[in-house]
Amino acid sequence: MLPELLPRPAAIEPAEYLKRREALIAQLPQNAAMVVPGASLVTRSHDSEYAFRQQSDFYYLTGIQEPDGLLVLLPGREEGQSVVFCQDRDPTLEAWTGRRLGALGVERLHGIDQAYENAQRDELLPSLLEGRELLYVPLDNPEALSIAENALAHAQAGLRRGKPALKGWLDSRPLTHQMRLIKSPAEIALLRHAAAISAQAHVRAMRVCQPGLSEYQLQAELEHEFKWQGASGPAYSTIVGGGANACVLHYIENSDVLDADTLVLIDAGAEFDLYAGDITRTFPVSGRFSEAQRALYQVVLEAQERAIQAVAPGASLVDIHQRVVRDLTAGLISLGLLEGDVEARIDDESYRRFYLHSTSHWLGLDVHDVGTYRLDEQTPRPLVEGMVLTVEPGLYIPEDDELPAVYRGIGIRIEDNVVVTSAGHEVLTSGVPKQVAEIEQLMATK
Template structure:
């Protein structure tokens, strides 16, 4: 749990970054329609949540800055017994004033009126440029004296790059649950028939241990399905002798985990499967070993491409000189994605990779990123040895940059071949064990 004091510290840091005589606005997420009059489960806007810790819709957080000093105001939905009968309790202004360390709390219905007061004699307005048009129009309508409009999201997302101790603790908790889910999958895969059954078991574990949402739609891809990078159909049969690529992670108190493991449907890897798997695993280990402050993510990408290309040459998947193949980007056919991404409140944390001057942001202590090399060998590709066709292998861990180097936050999730086969060969399970 992140304390109200930590949220206030974040708001203080943000307020100090705003220009004199400015107003900054962050809005809550808007509920999204699934079909007709039903909605998707509500998920708060990450930037708004990062600055407030408030999970309701119809809310806004406003910064009003004079020459140096600033105040923060929270707008919340009004208490309404009829609405609460259908949609649940609202915090309301009175309880919000008790809970949140802001200067004042107002009902959201008064936002237009209050915003008009806030922008008097102000010269700059900060807001998230990704806002829907109606909200942008609202902010600009009251702004006759404004000299500039600034993207507040850029500032907040830069702040989100460095995780606090509380944030790291929540991500570790998410990973402890994700570990249970992946290990359960390793134990049950050979007893199930379909990808979606394995997915159901994984997501059951998420909820059982208090992670009420997955961080993204789970990928459970058996055999050649793993060669579709964002495969989410999860409707194919689990076939004896094939591998299953499982990319699944839970979200705990808004913080994500993101883990990929590739496991056999049977209890063991074939010789060909093991050859490719070990090559990818060795690459991942070497890239993780490079991580420390001031290293560039692009250096990790370049090295991963070099290592994977060399590995593919050694296995006969590619032919030729490594330098020439890299120059021609021949390896990208089988490794088309990046080595990893930022992770935090979003599984692909919406934090910048470059500074405003265009230079890349180097790694710093407190950043969390994924490392996920992969090889994708389509079964129809006759240019590669037949024994490797249809294999799709990715191994992904979540890495914290530390002052001395890095910490693999997901190191306890089995990934060595002997660990995976040991998990797969543990006590016999029947198809009903997922419910126990």
């Protein structure tokens, strides 16, 4: 029987992208311009390219999925405040790689004020930026920096003719990333769908898991479900770590055989319309937890559940992480894996021997999505409605540790995706079980 298809959410409307551009333009001085390049194709081998993935800020502001785009925002420009340069229409190339939007398609389908093909870019871009005294560009983008340097040279050449000087450029990312931090209802719908696909894939992996399979075979089950459900594929490199491989946080080789006596950690999420799911589950390869595995798993699970309950407007990721550190440390002491007082072991950071990472990150168009975690060095950013984050505590006992053998080589992480609501929170990834009894029951039904 073929897997059930999940109902697809509506795509984000051009009107929402227009609203974002207008909100961004409203933050710019009238004498400024902003330039945001899209992504380009990257050669994989000879004449073959990697699958194209649009640059997230460019996509957030345009919804355009074609490579080699350039967005120019020009506050107060009478002919239109948003201009896009796009791929040239080329019947010969389009016969090989598919139809291109062209300037008319960009204007008609994406609500851009004016669009031009890239063949006109070198001629038109300097005149569009002429007279602008400030230029906002993403400072991590070489193409954007090259545009800024060319604009400066063009402005300096015009000084003798009375043209205004370009005073310099500023980083555009703080403005766009602050906007991206708060998700709209349409974005949350896409994140909910990416989470649902991801959850269904994790359930599928649990159902088929058995000793003797290879890690890459579970990876194949996960990624088949992603594609079957209409996702573009994984939102990041899929992690399937059996046994001690789970103690390597970014283990992606996925090449070992799964042993009956071990746990397997899967960290995998689907990308749908560029929005990411990000789920981690840890479960026994055999379908049944050992006593030691269950005890350690419960420490992580209870810390994760308490952390999720703390997600609400006004809380902060720092608060949530500190709560998790305290719960994990107390659990490690209760199991005899650490000794002494909880506060003492937190103060001397003994827990970091087993818990190496933070509890949460933002989630959205990027898996580790943009936005700062603090308002300044002393002030954690408070959560507000519309933020989306992960909650993912873990414990990792190295294989060569001196602890009792029953705990060695165990890595456990449990991760869910959570949206902040006015009333508290919504867990987007509840479709995949994490209670011990639920996991064992599911795995018993192959």
